[in-house]
Each structure stands twice: as C-alpha cells, then as structure tokens.
Amino acid sequence: MRGLTHFITTWMLIILFVAIVFMIYQEANQPETVYVGEEATEASELHPVVEKAKNDLIDQASEIDIDVIITDDVRSKERQDELYARGRSKEGTIITHAQGGESYHNYGLAIDYAIKDNNGNVIWDIHYDGNDNGESDWFEVAEIAKDIGFEWGGDWQHFKDYPHLQMTFGLSINELQKGYRPPDK
Ligand SMILES: [Zn+2]
Known part of the structure; x- marks a missing residue:
C-alpha cells in the first residue's frame, strides 16, 4: 500500500x-498583448511591424519588376464610415463591409495596394502581366505579401478584397475595439 x-x-x-x-x-x-484602454480606439500611423512589411513588399516586388503602389494605410473611423456608406446610403458600389472601428485599417494593421503599369498608370487590373512572365502581377504581389506574413483579402470567401493586406497578430476586431493591441515588435 x-x-x-x-x-x-x-x-x-x-x-x-x-x-x-x-x-x-x-x-x-x-506575443504579449498591450492594453491601451477602450478610449484609444484608432491608430495614427502604421504599426512598426506592418510598416516594415510594407517596405519589404515594395522592395521584393520591384525585384521582379512590379511597381507596387500603396493606396491606403491607416484610416480614421470617420473615413471608414465614409467608405462604408458607398453603395449603401451614398452612391457607388460597395467596397467594404467594415464600419468605423471594424477595419484593421483603423488600427494601423492594414494596407491596400495597386500596381503601376508599364506606362506609369496606377491600375487595379488583377490579370495584368506587366513583367511578362506569364503570371498576373497582382497575384504575384499577393504571394510575396503572404510570404512576408500578410493575410490577403483576395483569399476571403464571402467578400473578395483584392487590394487588401492585413496583419492581425492573432487579435480579433472585437479585441482591438476593447483596447488590446499587438506589441510593437
Ligand atoms: Zn483594405
């Protein structure tokens, strides 16, 4: 016993x-999550990790002769509400399903890209093959972005947001709204 x-x-x-x-x-x-409080709801600049990833994306795309243009990064809640109104209370087509505070753009964790064609025009043509390698430049950029660690809106099932790239750091919009933020590095 x-x-x-x-x-x-x-x-x-x-x-x-x-x-x-x-x-x-x-x-x-x-990764440690930082609590900033519910009052600090929006960011004024890109998160440093996202900022670096953005620059890496531009550099790596230029190595294969694709000129990436960042058309949007940090957004205020007001601007997000304006964009949300398009195709709803305002004219135009629906471009986002996120209202103010519901987008990773509002927390400096998302960017939107476009590409420049060989004539220097900014285009949103996802089939364009300007570097002439038989692959869509747009998708090539998306692949590079995903390798760097971005989540790509073109992979979403219900609403494809082809220009959109975000880094969530495992934080949901709900958690961000409650005042939790990714660490600075
Ligand atoms: Zn976006």
Whole structure:
C-alpha cells in the first residue's frame, strides 16, 4: 500500500512539473498583448511591424519588376464610415463591409495596394502581366505579401478584397475595439 501511494505521489509530482513547464513555455511564446484602454480606439500611423512589411513588399516586388503602389494605410473611423456608406446610403458600389472601428485599417494593421503599369498608370487590373512572365502581377504581389506574413483579402470567401493586406497578430476586431493591441515588435 505504501508502495502504491509513493508511486501515485511521484507520478502526480511529475505530471504537475510537466504542466508547469508547459505553461511557462506557452507564456514565453505568446506575443504579449498591450492594453491601451477602450478610449484609444484608432491608430495614427502604421504599426512598426506592418510598416516594415510594407517596405519589404515594395522592395521584393520591384525585384521582379512590379511597381507596387500603396493606396491606403491607416484610416480614421470617420473615413471608414465614409467608405462604408458607398453603395449603401451614398452612391457607388460597395467596397467594404467594415464600419468605423471594424477595419484593421483603423488600427494601423492594414494596407491596400495597386500596381503601376508599364506606362506609369496606377491600375487595379488583377490579370495584368506587366513583367511578362506569364503570371498576373497582382497575384504575384499577393504571394510575396503572404510570404512576408500578410493575410490577403483576395483569399476571403464571402467578400473578395483584392487590394487588401492585413496583419492581425492573432487579435480579433472585437479585441482591438476593447483596447488590446499587438506589441510593437
Ligand atoms: Zn483594405
């Protein structure tokens, strides 16, 4: 009986130890989220990691002769509401499903791109093959962006947003609205 008690106690201690080590490991590997409070709802500039990723994207695309233009980055909630109104209360076609505060643009975590054609015109033609390699330049840019760590709006199922690239850092819009932010690096 003593042997059995000893056996169980030893195993319980081992399991407890493994669980603690596992928890510490998880904690250390989880990117720290910063709490800024619900009042600080929008960003005034791109998150530094997104800013760097944006520049990497432009550089890497230019290496394969694609001229990437960033048409939009940080957006105020007011501007987001204006864009949301298009195709709804205002004229035009629907370009976004996000109202003010519901877009990663509002938190400096998203950019929109377009490309320049060989005549220097900014275009949104997703089939254009200006570098003449048999692949759509637009999709080539999307692939580079995804390698860098962006999520691409062209991959969305219900509403394809081809110019849109975002980095969520695992944070939902709900969490961002509640005042949680990704760490600065
Ligand atoms: Zn966008």
